[in-house]
Amino acid sequence: MPTIWEKAKAGFHYRGDFLVIDAHCHLECAPGAAAGPFSLPRLIETMDALGIERACVNLAHFPNAPEANDRLNSYVRREPMRIFAIALVNPFTPNANLDEARRCLDELGMRGVKVANHWNRSALLPLKTEDAERMEPVFALAERQRRPVICHGFITPDAVRRHPDLPFIIAHGTEDWEAAEAYRPFPNAFFDTATGFFPRATIEHFVNRFGADRIVFGSNMPRNDPRVPLGAALTSGISRLDKEKILGRNMAGLLGFNPSK
Numbered sequence: 274m275p276t277i278w279e280k281a282k283a284g285f286h287y288r289g290d291f292l293v294i295d296a297h298c299h300l301e302c303a304p305g306a307a308a309g310p311f312s313l314p315r316l317i318e319t320m321d322a323l324g325i326e327r328a329c330v331n332l333a334h335f336p337n338a339p340e341a342n343d344r345l346n347s348y349v350r351r352e353p354m355r356i357f358a359i360a361l362v363n364p365f366t367p368n369a370n371l372d373e374a375r376r377c378l379d380e381l382g383m384r385g386v387k388v389a390n391h392w393n394r395s396a397l398l399p400l401k402t403e404d405a406e407r408m409e410p411v412f413a414l415a416e417r418q419r420r421p422v423i424c425h426g427f428i429t430p431d432a433v434r435r436h437p438d439l440p441f442i443i444a445h446g447t448e449d450w451e452a453a454e455a456y457r458p459f460p461n462a463f464f465d466t467a468t469g470f471f472p473r474a475t476i477e478h479f480v481n482r483f484g485a486d487r488i489v490f491g492s493n494m495p496r497n498d499p500r501v502p503l504g505a506a507l508t509s510g511i512s513r514l515d516k517e518k519i520l521g522r523n524m525a526g527l528l529g530f531n532p533s534k
């Protein structure tokens with residue numbers, strides 16, 4: 274049985290076998306780090322080697338969201354067939370978020386919104402209630418437009434409940450099995466696979482607890498190695514259909530992406 278690496282060397286792609294969309298990628302993980310391992314060419318090279326068709330990208334490490342979004346827009350223009358742009362908003366700034374989200378979704382055609390709740394907190398804890406409430410206009414906009422919101426870690430369960438038509442993708446959500454339970458009643462809460470915590474067992478656990486429809490492949494590339502969640506999903510003890518859902522189908526649905534067009 275050939276390994277993933279041997280398949281990659283032979284030019285094998287999952288395309289046609291599995292559609293793979295990475296829901297959680299970054300470029301320029303530090304300001305100015307546009308070259309080398311944090312660069313667009315390296316991202317595309319890695320995607321090609323692993324058969325990842327598309328990547329949802331944000332520049333979450335920029336302190337200034339409009340600047341990050343402008344840079345992201347220039348990357349999408351270079352690789353429009355490989356990247357979905359996810360607009361960055363900062364939940365700790367009082368006023369600017371709705372205008373910036375509008376600009377990114379309406380004018381720049383970005384596919385979703387990333388709430389950069391890691392800027393004031395290092396853990397995956399939910400946003401404080403007042404910070405989550407400040408995001409309400411952005412959530413309402415995204416909900417009307419059916420664009421997913423990606424959060425670094427957990428958003429408050431209340432926000433998820435208030436917006437039943439808004440998909441919330443809880444990045445790294447599979448890292449904390451207990452915290453995830455609070456989101457079980459809400460089918461609009463999704464979890465990505467960016468975890469270092471027994472990745473294969475984690476995928477099996479989340480499929481058992483939440484169903485495969487609520488799990489999306491997300492790697493946190495280039496900070497984390499995408500081979501880990503990809504290999505975990507491919508080798509986990511779940512059905513082939515569930516693997517297809519996790520690796521690409523679910524995210525295609527959330528993004529309104531039809532790969533055959």
Ligand SMILES: [Zn+2]
Nearest residue numbers: 297299444493
């Ligand atoms: Zn990340």
